[in-house]
Amino acid sequence: MLPAAHHRFVGEVKRTNTLPGGAYRGYGxxxxxxxxxxxxxxxxxxxxxxxxxxxxxxxxxxxxxxxxxxxxxxxxxxxxxxxxxxxxxxxxxxxxxxxVTGEESEFSTAWVELDGDRATLFTGTCDSGTGSSTVLAQVVAEELGLPVESVRVLEGDTATTPADVGSAAQRSVLLGAGAARDAARAARRAPGERVTFRAGRAxxxxxxxxxxxxxxxxxxxxxxxxxxxxxxxxxxxxxxxxxxxxxxxxxxxxxxxxxxxxxxxxxxxxxxxxxxxxxxxxxxxxxxxxxxxxxxxxxxxxxxxxxxxxxxxxxxxxxxxxxxxxxxxxxxxxxxxxxxxxxxxxx
The missing domain is CATH 3.30.365.10 (Aldehyde oxidase/xanthine dehydrogenase, molybdopterin binding domain)
Known part of the structure; x- marks a missing residue:
C-alpha cells in the first residue's frame, strides 16, 4: 500500500443517461x-x-x-x-x-455428438471474431481423428448449447478448448455426455x-x-x-x-x-x-x-x-x- 492522508467523502447515487464506462479489449x-x-x-x-x-x-x-x-x-x-x-x-x-484465476466460477461446458464420420460440438464459448470456433473444431478433429471440415461447431444458442462463463478475458483456448477436448474424448465412450472443464491456475x-x-x-x-x-x-x-x-x-x-x-x-x-x-x-x-x-x-x-x-x-x-x-x-x-x-x- 502507498502512504496517503486520511480522506472522507460522501457519495450520492444519481440516475444519468451518460454511460460512465464500458468493456473494451484489454479491460482496463x-x-x-x-x-x-x-x-x-x-x-x-x-x-x-x-x-x-x-x-x-x-x-x-x-x-x-x-x-x-x-x-x-x-x-x-x-x-x-x-x-x-x-x-x-x-x-x-x-x-x-x-x-483464469482458478476460481470455481471459471468454467466451460461442452458435449460432442457423433454421426458416422462427422461430429458436432455444442459449446457455450462464443466466437466474437477471434477465430475460437476454428480452434475448437481443430481440437475435436484432433481427438477424434477427423478432418477439421467434418466438425461442426454450434455456439451461442442458449436453447441448445451449454453454459459457459464467457468468452471474455482470453478464456476461449484454455477453457473452451479444454472442454471441447474432454468432450471429444468422452464422445468415444458415451456420445452426448456433457463435460465441464475447470482450469486450475494457469x-x-x-x-x-x-x-x-x-x-x-x-x-x-x-x-x-x-x-x-x-x-x-x-x-x-x-x-x-x-x-x-x-x-x-x-x-x-x-x-x-x-x-x-x-x-x-x-x-x-x-x-x-x-x-x-x-x-x-x-x-x-x-x-x-x-x-x-x-x-x-x-x-x-x-x-x-x-x-x-x-x-x-x-x-x-x-x-x-x-x-x-x-x-x-x-x-x-x-x-x-x-x-x-x-x-x-x-x-
Missing part, C-alpha cells in the same frame, strides 16, 4: 500498463539506462525471453533521427495478461512490443511506421489466427494511443470518435516464442486481450525518444502533443 489493463510502462521508460531515461535493459533486470524468465528475441529481431537499440521537421524515435513496452501470457514512430513537431502528428510484437502464449494452436489476433490488437492499440476519444457530449458518430484507417496501420510483425504450458489444452494459453496492452506505452516511449517529451495521457492527439512540444520550445 492497457490503461494501467500505459502508466506503469511509461514510468519505467521515463525512469530509464533519467538514469541514462537502456529501457530494454531496465526491463530485463526486472522481468520473469518468459517475459525476458520475449524481450531478448524482440531486441534481436528489431535491431535494438536504434538511434533517434531527424528528417526535416520530422523526428523519428523508437520505443518498447511489455505486458502480461492472465487468463501461467499468464507475456509479450514485448517494439515500435518506430515519426513525429511532425510542427503539427504534433504521430505516425507509427513499424511494429514488432513477440508473444509467449504457450503453444500456438492456430498460427494464422494468432497472427491475426496480434495484428488486430496492434491496430486497436494505435487507436487507443493516438485517435480514439469518447467524451460524454459532442461525439455521435464513428467518424467523430475516430478509429485507425488503413493508412494509419504500419507493418506489423508477430513472432511467437515459448513452450507448451503445463495443464493447458495442448499447451495453449489465451491471446485475445493481450496484444493491445503494450502498444500505447511503446508508442509513448517512441515519441519520448523522438522529441524528449514524455506523453502522459491518451489519446496523444495532435493538439495535445503540439501543446506539449510548444512548451519545450518556449512558445
Amino acid at each position: 489493463v492497457a490503461q494501467a500498463n500505459f502508466a506503469i510502462e511509461t514510468a519505467v521508460t521515463a525512469a530509464a531515461a533519467r538514469l541514462d539506462l537502456d529501457p530494454v535493459l531496465v526491463r530485463l533486470r526486472n522481468a520473469p524468465a518468459r517475459l525476458a525471453h520475449c524481450l531478448r528475441v524482440g531486441s534481436a529481431e528489431f535491431g535494438w537499440p536504434r538511434r533517434a533521427e531527424r528528417r526535416g521537421e520530422t523526428r523519428v524515435g523508437h520505443g518498447v513496452a511489455t505486458a502480461v495478461k492472465a487468463t 501461467p499468464a501470457s507475456f509479450c514485448a512490443c517494439f515500435v518506430t514512430v515519426a513525429v511532425d513537431v510542427e503539427l504534433g502528428v504521430v505516425a507509427v511506421e513499424e511494429c514488432l510484437v513477440v508473444t509467449d502464449c504457450g503453444r500456438v494452436l492456430n498460427p494464422l489466427g494468432a497472427a491475426g489476433q496480434v495484428q488486430g490488437g496492434v491496430v486497436q492499440g494505435i487507436g487507443l494511443a493516438l485517435i480514439d476519444r469518447c467524451p460524454s457530449t459532442g461525439v455521435t458518430t464513428i467518424q467523430e470518435h475516430g478509429v485507425p484507417l488503413a493508412t494509419d496501420v504500419p507493418s506489423v510483425r508477430a513472432l511467437f516464442v515459448g513452450d507448451p504450458a503445463p495443464g493447458a489444452p495442448y499447451g495453449g494459453l489465451g491471446l485475445g486481450e493481450l496484444p493491445i496492452v503494450p502498444v500505447p506505452a511503446a508508442i509513448a516511449g517512441a515519441v519520448a525518444d523522438a522529441t524528449g517529451v514524455v506523453p502522459t495521457t491518451m489519446p496523444m492527439r495532435p493538439e495535445v502533443l503540439w501543446s506539449a512540444l510548444a512548451g519545450t520550445r518556449g512558445c
Whole structure:
C-alpha cells in the first residue's frame, strides 16, 4: 500500500443517461500498463539506462525471453533521427495478461455428438471474431481423428448449447478448448455426455512490443511506421489466427494511443470518435516464442486481450525518444502533443 492522508467523502447515487464506462479489449489493463510502462521508460531515461535493459533486470524468465528475441529481431537499440521537421524515435513496452484465476466460477461446458464420420460440438464459448470456433473444431478433429471440415461447431444458442462463463478475458483456448477436448474424448465412450472443464491456475501470457514512430513537431502528428510484437502464449494452436489476433490488437492499440476519444457530449458518430484507417496501420510483425504450458489444452494459453496492452506505452516511449517529451495521457492527439512540444520550445 502507498502512504496517503486520511480522506472522507460522501457519495450520492444519481440516475444519468451518460454511460460512465464500458468493456473494451484489454479491460482496463492497457490503461494501467500505459502508466506503469511509461514510468519505467521515463525512469530509464533519467538514469541514462537502456529501457530494454531496465526491463530485463526486472522481468520473469518468459517475459525476458520475449524481450531478448524482440531486441534481436528489431535491431535494438536504434538511434533517434531527424528528417526535416520530422523526428523519428523508437520505443518498447511489455505486458502480461492472465487468463483464469482458478476460481470455481471459471468454467466451460461442452458435449460432442457423433454421426458416422462427422461430429458436432455444442459449446457455450462464443466466437466474437477471434477465430475460437476454428480452434475448437481443430481440437475435436484432433481427438477424434477427423478432418477439421467434418466438425461442426454450434455456439451461442442458449436453447441448445451449454453454459459457459464467457468468452471474455482470453478464456476461449484454455477453457473452451479444454472442454471441447474432454468432450471429444468422452464422445468415444458415451456420445452426448456433457463435460465441464475447470482450469486450475494457469501461467499468464507475456509479450514485448517494439515500435518506430515519426513525429511532425510542427503539427504534433504521430505516425507509427513499424511494429514488432513477440508473444509467449504457450503453444500456438492456430498460427494464422494468432497472427491475426496480434495484428488486430496492434491496430486497436494505435487507436487507443493516438485517435480514439469518447467524451460524454459532442461525439455521435464513428467518424467523430475516430478509429485507425488503413493508412494509419504500419507493418506489423508477430513472432511467437515459448513452450507448451503445463495443464493447458495442448499447451495453449489465451491471446485475445493481450496484444493491445503494450502498444500505447511503446508508442509513448517512441515519441519520448523522438522529441524528449514524455506523453502522459491518451489519446496523444495532435493538439495535445503540439501543446506539449510548444512548451519545450518556449512558445
